[in-house]
Amino acid sequence: EAGVVQSPRYKIIEKKQPVAFWCNPISGHNTLYWYLQNLGQGPELLIRYENEEAVDDSQLPKDRFSAERLKGVDSTLKIQPAELGDSAVYLCASQTGGTDTQYFGPGTRLTVL
C-alpha cells in the first residue's frame, strides 16, 4: 500500500512570493491533516479535513494561508505571500475513520529567503 505522498520535497522561494504544496493521502483515508514543523519542535496542526470539509482550521493563519481538498482526496496548501518566518517543514497526514493513528508523508521543506 502506498503511503502519503507529498510534493515538492524541497522548495526555496524569496519572501513575498506564493508557494503551494500538494498531498495525496493513503487510499481510503477520509481524514487529512496539514501540520507545520519548526526546527526542534513537534508538528503543529494547521488544518484538518473530513472528506472535503475543513472541520478544524482554527490554527491556520488565514490572512496568508489557504487550503483546499476539492474532491475529498488530494489536498493543496498555499501560502501567499510567503514570509521569512514561514520557513519550516510542512507535513501532511491521513487517517481512516474509526482509528486514532495518523500516517505522515515525508514533508515539504520550505526555505524563504
Next chain:
Amino acid sequence: DQQVKQNSPSLSVQEGRISILNCDYTNSMFDYFLWYKKYPAEGPTFLISISSIKDKNEDGRFTVFLNKSAKHLSLHIVPSQPGDSAVYFCAASAGANNLFFGTGTRLTVIP
C-alpha cells in the same frame, strides 16, 4: 501552552541496553497516546500506541507504559539497536481528534 512535554531533548544508550523515553501531558481529556519515530528528511513514522484504558502495550522490542494518575507515559526499547537512532515524538489526542505533539527526544544508540 505545551500540552505534551518531552523534557529530555536527547538520550544516548549503548547498543543492547534499554532505552527509556519519557513524556508528560497536562490535558486529562487525552485518551489515546502514540509514539512516532522520525529519521532526518523523512516524515514521522508511527511506532506504537496505547489507549487510556490500558497501562501497557507491547510490540516486539517496544513497550509503552501509561500512568494516568501521573499523566506520564514512557517508551521502552529493549534491546536498543543502532538503527533505533532517531528523534522520537510523543503525541496525544482526545476522542480521535487532533494530535498534540511533544518537542521530541533524539535517541542515539552507540554501537
